[in-house]
Amino acid sequence: MKTGADTFHVATTLHGAVAALADRGHAGAPLAGATWIMRAPLRGGPQQDRSYVALSRIDELRRVEIGERDITIGACVTHAALASALAHIDGCAALVQAAASSANPAVRQVATIGGNLCAWDFASADLVPALICLAANVELTSPDGVERISMERFLARRSELAPGTLLSRIVVARTACGSAHVRLPLRRSGDYPVAIVSLAVKLGQNSTVLTARAAVGSVEVVARRWETLEAGLVGRPLDPQAAAALAGRCLDDFVARDGVEAAGWYRLAVLPSLVRRAAQALLPHS
Helix, strand or coil, rough: CEECEEEEEECHHHHHHHHHHHHHHHEEEEEEECCCHCHHHHCCCCCCCEEEEEEECCHHHHHHECCEEEEECCCCCEEHHHHHHCCCCCCCCHHHHHHHCCCHHHHHHHEEEHHHHHCCCCCCCCCHHHHHHCCCEEEECCCCCCEHHHEHHHHHHHHCCCCCCEEEEEEECCCEEEEEEEEEHHHHCCCCCCEEEEEEEEECCHHEEHHHHHHHHCCCCCCCEEEEHHHHHCCCCCCCCHHHHHHHCHHCCCCCCCCCCCCCHHHHHCCCHHHHHHHHCCCCCC
């Protein structure tokens, strides 16, 4: 059916969705929860004619499959469904916290993980830093087949994916790491956090950090790892105050963005406290 200048196609299989998107070329766009699309006029960007391919009837994209070695998440899994499915899975706390705190309850019921990751012009996405700290991979399905790439590589490519290329799944390896996700929302910023820290660590004896992956979101235009913080944590007992002090010494790693909800300097200033909270959450019996 047609809605104004836009056309709308309901796909029932992944293969059918990819074919429909490829047929529509650069005008084709996947449609799942539609929360980002519906708010496009409020963002003031240029309006483009789109030919939408709806994905909500593709069962395989709505599944969370928990295996012994990894967890596979379909792109159409909602934030609420993701938080529920992984609530009691070891090592997934950061992802559960991100999914359960993103936006507001009404949006979490319909907004999908695929839509969250594909919104390349949305700097405050909660799931992105959580998945980075968990070393997640992304599966892209296209007429040429399936390609699995790292989250960081996907973020670099997502605004320029070829027509017919669809984010189909996210794969998270199951490890012995604990993880935490901490965000700072401000009332005037609505549902969006002004800064996010996601942290995953593997602890040894005396809470010594054996491995660490940290990611920061909403501070810069695109979320990314905080590798100097990681290096400073490894080999030492995990101490929240020391971690915060280390973060304070590493703030020059970022070029923070200014926004209507918060200035760049403020985004940087709150990072040490977020790191402290994340480290505290990862201590045994905390």
